[in-house]
Amino acid sequence: MAxxxxxxxxxxxxxxxxxxxxxxxxxDAGYQLTPEADQAEVLIVNTCGFIDAAKQESIDTIxxxxxxxETGQLKALVMxxxxxxxxxxxxWDQLPEVDAMVGTGEFHRIVEAVEGALHGSRPGFxxxxxxxxxxxxxxxxxxxxxxxxxxxxxxxxxxxxxxIPQMRGGYRSRPLADIVAEARxxxxxxxxxxxxxxxxxxxxxxxxxxxxxLPRLLYALQEIPDLLFVRLMYSxxxxxxxxxxxxxxxxxxxxxxxxxxxxxxxxxxxxxxGRPFRREKTxxxxxxxxxxxxxxxxRTTFIVGFPGETDEHFAALLDFIExxxxxxxxxxxxxxxxxxxxxxxxxxxxxxxxxxxxxEAMLLQRRLVSSVRGRHIGRVxxxxxxxxxxxxxxxxxPTDAPGIDGVTYVRGQFPVGTVVPARISGxxxxxxxxxxV
Numbered sequence: 345m346a347x348x349x350x351x352x353x354x355x356x357x358x359x360x361x362x363x364x365x366x367x368x369x370x371x372d373a374g375y376q377l378t379p380e381a382d383q384a385e386v387l388i389v390n391t392c393g394f395i396d397a398a399k400q401e402s403i404d405t406i407x408x409x410x411x412x413x414e415t416g417q418l419k420a421l422v423m424x425x426x427x428x429x430x431x432x433x434x435x436w437d438q439l440p441e442v443d444a445m446v447g448t449g450e451f452h453r454i455v456e457a458v459e460g461a462l463h464g465s466r467p468g469f470x471x472x473x474x475x476x477x478x479x480x481x482x483x484x485x486x487x488x489x490x491x492x493x494x495x496x497x498x499x500x501x502x503x504x505x506x507x508i509p510q511m512r513g514g515y516r517s518r519p520l521a522d523i524v525a526e527a528r529x530x531x532x533x534x535x536x537x538x539x540x541x542x543x544x545x546x547x548x549x550x551x552x553x554x555x556x557x558l559p560r561l562l563y564a565l566q567e568i569p570d571l572l573f574v575r576l577m578y579s580x581x582x583x584x585x586x587x588x589x590x591x592x593x594x595x596x597x598x599x600x601x602x603x604x605x606x607x608x609x610x611x612x613x614x615x616x617x618g619r620p621f622r623r624e625k626t627x628x629x630x631x632x633x634x635x636x637x638x639x640x641x642x643r644t645t646f647i648v649g650f651p652g653e654t655d656e657h658f659a660a661l662l663d664f665i666e667x668x669x670x671x672x673x674x675x676x677x678x679x680x681x682x683x684x685x686x687x688x689x690x691x692x693x694x695x696x697x698x699x700x701x702x703x704e705a706m707l708l709q710r711r712l713v714s715s716v717r718g719r720h721i722g723r724v725x726x727x728x729x730x731x732x733x734x735x736x737x738x739x740x741x742p743t744d745a746p747g748i749d750g751v752t753y754v755r756g757q758f759p760v761g762t763v764v765p766a767r768i769s770g771x772x773x774x775x776x777x778x779x780x781v
Contacts, residue, residue, distance in 0.1 A: 346374040347462065348417070350384030352405055353485065355392025357492045357541050357577075359425055360485065363390045366424065366454040368481030373455045377483065381409060382416035386458050390451075391427035393511055395679050402427045403439075410441040420444065420461035424451055426511040432470055444468065448512050452480060472513050482530075489536045489728055489761045490746050495523055495561065499543035501580075503607075504618040504686040505650065505678065508543055515543065517552045524564050527571070536572040536728060536763065538565070539745065545576055546583035556583050559591040566595045572726060572763060575745055577603040581621050581629040589636045599742035602633060603643040609664035610657040613650055618685065623664060630668060639723065641743040643672035648705060649698030650678045651689035658701050665708055669716050672749050672774075673709040675702045713774055717743075717750075720768045724781055727766045729758045739764065743776065750774035 349370050353363035366388065371377055378384050387409045391402035402425075412418035420443040428435060429447030436445070443461035446454055450469035460467035484491055498513040499506075527538055542548060549557030565574050574597050581604055592598045608614050609623045633640055646661060665673060677698040680691045725741035730751070737758045744750050753775060754766045766778035 346376055347385040347419070347458075348376045348378045348383055349386045349388065349458065350378050350381050351388045351390065352381075352409065353390045354402055354405065355390070355394065355398060355426065357539065358494060358543075359390055359392060361482075361492050361494045361541070362425065362448065362451050363388075364482040364485055365480050366390070366451055367483035367485070369452065369455055370458065371483055372481050375455075375458070381412055384412070385417050386420045386422065386461065387412065387418055388422040388424055388454070388458075391423060391425040393426035393430045393507070395681065397679070399427060406439060406441060420458065422446070422454070422457055422461055424454065424457075429470055430507065430511045432468070436466075436468070445470075447471075484530075484533075484535075486746070487730065487761070488534045491530045491535045491538060492541050493523065493527055493530070493538045494518070494541050495545060495548050496542035500547075501544065501620065502618050502685070504616065504689075505607075505647065505681065505684055507681045507684050510683055512543070515547065515551060517549050519552060520549070520557070520561060520564060523561060524568075527565055528568055531568050531571050534761070536570070536761075537575065537746075538571065538573070539575045539577055541577050544578060544580050544583075546579045546588065556585075558583075559585075559587050562588075562591045562595055562598055566597045568597075571597055572728070573597065573599045573742060575599045575601050575742075577745065579604045581606070581626045584629045584633065586632070589633055592633075592640075593636050600637050600640045601643070601742055601745065602640060603745065605645045607645065607647045608650070608653075608657075608661055609646075610653075610660040613653055613657050616652055616689075617647075617650060623660075627668070639720070641671045642668075643674075643745065643749065644670050645674040645676065646705065647676050647678050648701040649693040649695075651680075651686060651692055653678075653693055653701075662705060662708055665705060666712065669712055670709070671713070671716055671743065673705070674748070675705045675709075677702050710773070714771050717771045717774070717776065720776060721770065722768065724765055724767045725752075725778070727752050727754055727764045727778060729754070729760055729762050729764060732757055732760055737764075741766075741776070750776065752776040752778050754778045754780055756780050 392398040422444045423442045424446045428445040444457040445468040447470035449472040453469045496517045500515040547556045727739040727741045729739040731738040765781040770777035
């Protein structure tokens with residue numbers, strides 16, 4: 345009988361997709377999958393290496409899983425993902441508990457890694473994976489009605505604070521036919537919402553077709569029957585073009601939702617960060633989107649405490665948040681990352697100042713969010729039910745991405761996974777309240 349395999353997936357949705365592909369490959373190879381760590385003979389930890397806290401969580405998780413050699417059935421421990429790709433040989437020396445490693449470039453060789461680990465050969469795979477022809481099985485770990493769809497690998501941007509290019513290589517778009525084929529398979533399995541992800545989704549296709557082609561992809565996805573939402577994440581304002589906005593406005597399948605991580609608003613900080621845009625350009629883009637799609641939901645993230653950030657810089661960020669009135673805002677404190685262009689700048693902003701600025705920015709957004717979200721009152725939206733109750737069910741509509749945004753409370757009892765048309769009747773801070781239509 346084939347060994348039982350368990351998986352712990354850490355980090356971002358892009359890592360989650362990799363985990364799902366690995367699970368699918370293992371299942372196709374005859375391995376049994378188990379969610380119970382104490383029952384697994386092989387445990388895989390798909391690590392994140394984005395910031396120090398994520399690295400520490402990855403190492404702690406590996407050491408925690410290794411304890412199942414004594415308390416469970418564990419025979420082999422496999423390390424996958426960004427941390428193993430980034431540090432490779434160093435981790436071999438530092439983590440004798442690990443029996444095999446696969447990086448982000450060769451996670452498709454997970455079956456070889458598991459077999460080698462079980463036979464004591466301690467294999468390691470860290471090459472660069474081709475992104476075409478990726479018709480690989482996936483074992484979804486999201487609810488049956490939602491799936492992430494990765495449209496590209498890697499990143500060509502040179503943001504000073506980010507080590508992603510070191511871990512995932514340069515930007516490589518998946519061909520249109522591959523993406524659409526996977527989307528069709530997922531929808532045939534019952535998926536109603538596809539969340540498009542990449543390090544920068546808006547430049548998809550530039551390396552294959554000579555210039556960004558995201559609108560072309562959206563038109564192709566529109567043709568898939570039974571697909572309710574396509575949601576755009578990780579967009580850069582530099583490629584939010586009139587053509588893309590027109591596609592978002594005119595295609596019913598595209599949710600009026602745009603995730604655009606901006607990181608800051610002051611020109612000095614944006615320049616130091618290596619961000620390829622400025623506040624004035626961003627404001628023009630946001631206004632263009634809102635003019636064309638008045639009901640659009642806008643999400644963004646910011647970094648506070650980057651080297652050189654002054655009170656004046658932070659005040660400009662608060663002014664930007666207040667004036668632009670985003671639906672969803674995430675604020676993170678800066679931490680220096682090894683090997684990045686920002687590392688030599690040190691970490692001069694005291695931690696207590698970073699934390700104070702983060703709290704202040706989030707309190708400002710909390711004061712704004714009710715009125716911002718209140719503009720949806722009276723709208724009728726399709727709501728995917730995620731939890732059912734006797735009097736109130738919980739779901740999400742086009743205004744909220746899975747796992748990071750709010751929810752919609754719909755009066756009534758509805759089965760999980762069904763789509764309920766509902767009229768928004770109220771706001772509870774970050775969440776919406778609705779009546780079924």
